[in-house]
Amino acid sequence: MRARNRLIETTDTDAINVSPLIDVVFILLIFFIVSATFVTLPGVEVTRPQAVTGKALEKNAVIFALSADNEIKYAGSTVQLEEIPGLVEQASKDKGKPVVIQVDQWADASMLAKMVAQARKKSIDVSIATRKPRA
């Protein structure tokens, strides 16, 4: 009996059973689909100002950047101050996404104030990205 079984197995079903592999891959796939938030990054790296009260911000946000040479960046290109409300509305798609402004600590503060004022026209939640001070 045992000998016969083994004989059949070796001749016919010599492929590896891949069903558990597919199960695992599907679970991974579903995890990444669910966790995927497609945020458009401003495309410029800034030195954030230090702040002790900084809290973790919403991941799914509309992100603007103000570079050290006072250029407003959004999705890799330079935009004007007046374009901000339109861009926020377009990116937020009636879902009321929060706005995050990544500001360089050497940038102009009045420019930052104007950006916050513009963004607040379309979003209630406007945050300024900071970094934790070194302990």
Place this chain on the structure above:
Amino acid sequence: MRRRLSTEPERTEINVSPLIDLVFILLIFFIVATSFVNEVGITPKHKDTASSSSNLEEPLAFDLPASGQLLQDGMVIGLEQVAPLVRSNTADKAPSVLVRVSPGARAGLATQVMDQAMLAGAQAVKLSPLAQ
């Protein structure tokens, strides 16, 4: 003829290899496309001026001129004096703070002033630009 007859009753499994290929490609796409943005920051909230009750008392104002100094009521102060000033000025209730910035002031300093004010318990922090 004989061969087909012998294989047909046993090989009834669906070939899943293309499915696995597709799923792997999707998996790799989502792994690459997922960007875990972990941003920390401050959210200066302020009431809009539509409500008339908020402008009953004058908010505590800090000025940031282009010279890079920090002024409160015309006097130069240090960053570490912001929090005590906010605390002492409105001891009973949630104070509101106004940060007036001139063109040429640093955004880092403005953010740090707001941070210190919020550390001292300020509920409403408004950042307003001054004209030239």
